Amino acid sequence: MSEISVGQLARRAGVSVATLHFYEQKGLIHSQRNAGNQRRYNRRMLRRVAVIKTAQRLGFSLREIAEMFRELGEQQDITKDNWQQLSVRWHQALTERIEAMQRLRDELNTCIGCGCLSMDNCRLRNPDDALGEQGSGPVLWEGGES
Template identity: 60%
Template sequence: MAKIDPDEIKRPLTVGEVARRSGVAVSALHFYETKGLIHSVRSAGQQRRYGRDVLRRVAVIKVAQRIGISLASISEAFASLPEGRSPTAGDWARMSSLWRKELGERIMQLTRLRDQLDGCIGCGCLSIDACRLRNPLDELSEQGSGPQLL
């Protein structure tokens, strides 16, 4: 087994190293940084350098995105984490409990949409007057048929 150099563990990672180790494109890392999800410092040559905690943060981002969590929700969850520290199992438990609620609400909404879709399959009309999928919450119908905001 190779001996681990303590100085190597402390060395910041380049964007290319983070991309290779996380399986995420460099452009995605730059995007996550513009959204405030991850942070870097600049080297003397103005190159991005990342702390090793960014690898865990990127892993959390990718898992959360895979289950359908928005970047806005991920950002809100990350706001409670201290900078420069990898998310812990406790952090994950807190974040996932929030996301579980969000996913439950989305599942209920999708179930309602699926059930409404079943009612439209028979006619296929997508009627502006009668179809809840084509024209949900039509508040302007009281003013008559046709476009009302011209």
């Protein structure tokens, strides 16, 4: 038997039934209805749930995971090659996030003991001086942005 109930999938995947329903609502897993109108999941969904949980543990949102699945072509199976693709991509994404967090941490060093939160001086308050490029003074107020 290649199809299992939502309870069986939940037990084997180590997640709640509500979590599975939520994943399905988000299009991350799929089921079919049997003659009694009950959800039945292909066993391949176990691997999909494992991938979802792993990606969440790495900090990816369900929206990002759904996008990754879309890029894999919405296939039901997550093959070894798919896993290779995903893990390489996740490694790169995590590296970029770590670097971004390290930059933020370094910028926070200048704020410690300061408290000015100045648009002129604080790089965390005004990253890359984005508003400075639009002119000096209260550019948001004068620019008519609402």
